[in-house]
Amino acid sequence: MESIVSKVLDDIDTQILDLLQKQAQLSNTELAKRVKLSPPAIHSRIKRLENEGFINAQVAILNQEKLGFDLLCFIFISTNIHQAEKLEVLEKALASMSEVLECHCLTGEYDYLLKVANKDRKELEIFIRKLNKLGITKIQTSLALREIKYSTVLPIWEEKSRS
Incomplete structure (x- = not known):
């Protein structure tokens, strides 16, 4: 059964989202290289994904302990x-x-x-x-005594094996 998201997002959109959630600081040029599109096309897709609510925010995740929140x-x-x-x-x-x-x-x-x-x-x-x-x-x-796992990454993209 095909999900609603897969009808709205193509593989390139999903790759862009996956890359951004793992490395939000990637430039449009670097994203373009990785998904094989032009930087202007990447920019347009990111703006569309933001406008459609797939991207809520791009933030820096701070080190809680280093900032004294123990x-x-x-x-x-x-x-x-x-x-x-x-x-x-x-x-x-x-x-x-x-x-x-x-x-x-x-x-x-x-x-x-x-x-x-x-x-x-x-x-x-x-x-x-x-x-x-x-x-x-x-x-x-x-x-919390210690953190075992912390992630903000949703499992939206799995590399497809290329034969």
């Missing part, structure tokens, strides 16, 4: 808020907190999962106090 936490939270307007206010508040790297709405025992970066335990304590002011009824915090 405490990476995963915080599960529950709330008794059930009104859509109040949930929207809560979600906007969570999204606006600079410590929150990711926020996910969940099914199951907890309502949200936060990925939070803090410099130390004091900052974590201050952050949890901020959460408590938002109508959170249950908080479970887990500290």
Whole structure:
């Protein structure tokens, strides 16, 4: 069964996306060499992919520890808020907190999962106090001891063997 994405993206689009997600700093000239197109054609395709929402942003991923954010936490939270307007206010508040790297709405025992970066335990304590002011009824915090894998790369392209 052919996916909707494969109807919108051809192999060249997929290659461009794969290369950019692995090395966003590649120039249009280098991308053109790798996918065998002209630099202006690459530029046009990238602009189209951005306009169609396939590329959200091109960013530098910083080294958290070198910048002093030694405490990476995963915080599960529950709330008794059930009104859509109040949930929207809560979600906007969570999204606006600079410590929150990711926020996910969940099914199951907890309502949200936060990925939070803090410099130390004091900052974590201050952050949890901020959460408590938002109508959170249950908080479970887990500290990451070490990172086994971190990736932002989606598995969208597999090299096809050329005979």
